[in-house]
Amino acid sequence: MAVPAREGEIILTVRIQQVFIPAYNDPSSTEYNALVSNITAELSRGFRELFPLTFLRCYVTKLWNGSVGVDTQIIFINETVLPSAAVLINSLNSAINNSKVFLNIIPSSITAAVGTTTPVATSRAASSTKLTTTPNVNSLTSASSAGEANTNSNYFVILYVAVAIALCGIAVFLAVFFWRRRRKTKENRIMDGPVYDNAPRAQMYTIQPEQTTTTETAPIENKSDSEDF
Numbered sequence: 001m002a003v004p005a006r007e008g009e010i011i012l013t014v015r016i017q018q019v020f021i022p023a024y025n026d027p028s029s030t031e032y033n034a035l036v037s038n039i040t041a042e043l044s045r046g047f048r049e050l051f052p053l054t055f056l057r058c059y060v061t062k063l064w065n066g067s068v069g070v071d072t073q074i075i076f077i078n079e080t081v082l083p084s085a086a087v088l089i090n091s092l093n094s095a096i097n098n099s100k101v102f103l104n105i106i107p108s109s110i111t112a113a114v115g116t117t118t119p120v121a122t123s124r125a126a127s128s129t130k131l132t133t134t135p136n137v138n139s140l141t142s143a144s145s146a147g148e149a150n151t152n153s154n155y156f157v158i159l160y161v162a163v164a165i166a167l168c169g170i171a172v173f174l175a176v177f178f179w180r181r182r183r184k185t186k187e188n189r190i191m192d193g194p195v196y197d198n199a200p201r202a203q204m205y206t207i208q209p210e211q212t213t214t215t216e217t218a219p220i221e222n223k224s225d226s227e228d229f
């Protein structure tokens with residue numbers, strides 16, 4: 001039965017020109033994980049370009065004081081393709097000088113040594129950069145209560161706005177109604193004329209009877225009769 005090839009490992013230690021803070025001693029702190037993620041990404045990108053066929057991954061195992069000391073594991077596909085410590089150091093210095101690795105590494109601080117390998121290297125150091133969070137029941141309860149309070153306040157605000165809009169609508173309707181009524185009354189007065197302003201409406205439209213004049217005619221005397229006398 002064939003024995004699986006063992007991954008090759010080099011222990012790389014560097015110091016970064018940066019102020020060390022107490023949070024870097026706590027692997028669960030946000031500052032620790034942010035710095036570890038940045039170092040891992042930059043070293044992985046640089047070694048992947050330097051050793052594209054043999055490099056696998058990079059782990060940060062520890063941060064320590066001095067500016068910021070970093071212990072790392074550089075993993076290759078197997079032991080037979082491991083570069084020597086001198087080659088690895090020179091390659092990393094070249095990548096830093098050519099701006100392929102954007103870390104403020106102190107060149108004189110770089111050291112490397114071949115480490116002890118294991119068939120399952122992926123289980124190492126991963127737990128040091130992995131956060132395990134436990135939900136806080138009290139925090140969840142208070143957050144839920146705050147959410148319900150916000151929802152209730154939103155309902156009241158919506159109700160107040162709806163009532164205000166309804167009242168404004170009623171006010172506008174009444175204003176238009178009385179304005180039209182007043183305008184109609186004014187138009188009726190103009191049509192009726194000023195003579196009938198103070199007269200009852202029934203009297204204004206009563207037709208007055210026509211007055212007839214009679215002329216009495218005097219009897220015409222018969223001239224022939226008067227002449228006989």
